[in-house]
Amino acid sequence: MNFWRVSGDIGPNWASIISNLQQTIRFQDLEHPISQPGCWAYPDMLEVGNGDLTYNESRSHFGAWCVVSAPLVLGFNLLDSPKVTQVWDIITNVEALEISQSWNGHPGRLVSQSTELFTMKDHYGKVTLLPSWQVWAKSLAKSAQGVFLVNIADSTQPVSIKISDLGFSDNIRVNVRDIWEHKDLGVLSTSSTYSVTLAAHDSKFLRFQPV
Numbered sequence: 001m002n003f004w005r006v007s008g009d010i011g012p013n014w015a016s017i018i019s020n021l022q023q024t025i026r027f028q029d030l031e032h033p034i035s036q037p038g039c040w041a042y043p044d045m046l047e048v049g050n051g052d053l054t055y056n057e058s059r060s061h062f063g064a065w066c067v068v069s070a071p072l073v074l075g076f077n078l079l080d081s082p083k084v085t086q087v088w089d090i091i092t093n094v095e096a097l098e099i100s101q102s103w104n105g106h107p108g109r110l111v112s113q114s115t116e117l118f119t120m121k122d123h124y125g126k127v128t129l130l131p132s133w134q135v136w137a138k139s140l141a142k143s144a145q146g147v148f149l150v151n152i153a154d155s156t157q158p159v160s161i162k163i164s165d166l167g168f169s170d171n172i173r174v175n176v177r178d179i180w181e182h183k184d185l186g187v188l189s190t191s192s193t194y195s196v197t198l199a200a201h202d203s204k205f206l207r208f209q210p211v
Contacts, residue, residue: 002038002039002040003039003040003041003042003071004039004040004041004042005042005043005044006020006023006024006026006027006041006042006043007019007020007023007043007044008020008044008124009044010043010044010045010047011047011051011122011124012047012050012051012052012053013047013051013052013053013122014053014057014120014201015120015121015122015128016047016122017047017057017060017061017064018120018130018152019120019122019126019128019130020043020044021043021064021065021068022130023041023043024041024043024068024070024107025109025110027041027107028041028068028106028107028108028109028110030106030109033106033107033109035068035069035107036103036107037103040069040070040071040107041068041069041070041107042070042071043065043068043070045073045074045075046061046062046065046072046073046074046075047061047075048061048062048074048075048076048087048090048091049074049076049083049084049086049087050075050076054201055086055087055090056199056200056201056202056203057201058087058090059090059180059202059203060150060201060202060203062090062091062093062096063096063148063150063179063180063203063205064136064148064150064203065100066096066097066099066100066146066148066205067099067100067108067136067137067138067146067147067148067205068107068108068109068136068138069100069103069107069108069138072097072100074091093179093180095177095179095182095207096179096205099138099140099146099179099205099207102138102140102141102146104138104139104140104141105139106138106139107138108136108137108138108146109136109137109138110134110135110136111135111136111137111147111161111165111166112134112135112161112162112165113131113133113134113135114131114132114133114134115131116131116132117129117130117131117132118130118131118132118152118153118154120152130152131152132151132152132153132157133149133150133151133152133153133157133159133198134149134150134152135147135148135149135150135159135161136148136150137166137167139167140207142209142210143168143169143209143210144207144208144209144210145166145167145168145207145208146179146205146206146207146208147161147166147194147205147206147207147208148203148204148205148206149161149196149198149203149204149205149206150198150201150202150203151198151199151200151201151202151203152201153200154200154201155200156197156198156199156200157197157198158195158196158197158198159195159196159197159198159204160193160194160195160196161193161194162192162193163188163189163190163191163192163193163194163208164190164191166208168190168208168210169190169210170190171189171190172189172190172210172211173187173188173189173190173210173211174187174188174189174190174208174209174210174211175187175208175209175210175211176188176194176206176207176208177206177207177208177209178204178205178206179205179206179207180203180204180205185206187211194206
């Protein structure tokens with residue numbers, strides 16, 4: 001695998017993870033993405049299971065790296081059985097890994113974000129202004145889309161995405177599959193809006209499949 005670093009060193013805290021994720025945006029041009037097979041944008045290793053990250057933060061971190069096709073390099077001791085057990089369902093989520101490994105012409109991109117800014121301080125003490133939520137998506141085979149909604153802020157809030165903003169053809173319906181829960185949530189039309197209320201630093205990882 002060939003990849004290059006697009007960010008500074010990552011740390012096992014939420015601000016660092018989200019800040020590094022933003023550094024992939026400039027390589028996600030819709031027509032001519034620089035990040036692609038043989039040349040992946042790499043926002044540093046996964047901090048899943050490290051430091052004081054909560055379960056939701058580790059899961060959101062993993063989903064974010066999957067939806068932008070970032071190389072998935074674990075950064076904890078695999079001989080540490082309690083830690084492996086804690087994050088096992090995250091790092092072995094076959095549906096998330098399938099989205100990570102799929103290639104349909106684009107690595108994944110930022111689709112929508114809040115206009116409300118949120119102040120974060122990373123492990124270096126650097127203060128950054130970021131949107132309070134974001135929605136990312138990745139094109140998949142058979143006209144499907146992997147969709148990742150994340151609450152960046154420190155409090156619970158709703159996050160939503162218009163189905164039409166995902167690039168689907170007009171007047172079709174899509175089945176919505178929850179990647180985290182491994183279950184189908186129902187069918188929506190492309191004129192609909194998907195909305196979910198997320199706890200602080202939590203996420204929803206979905207697969208939208210035309211039916």
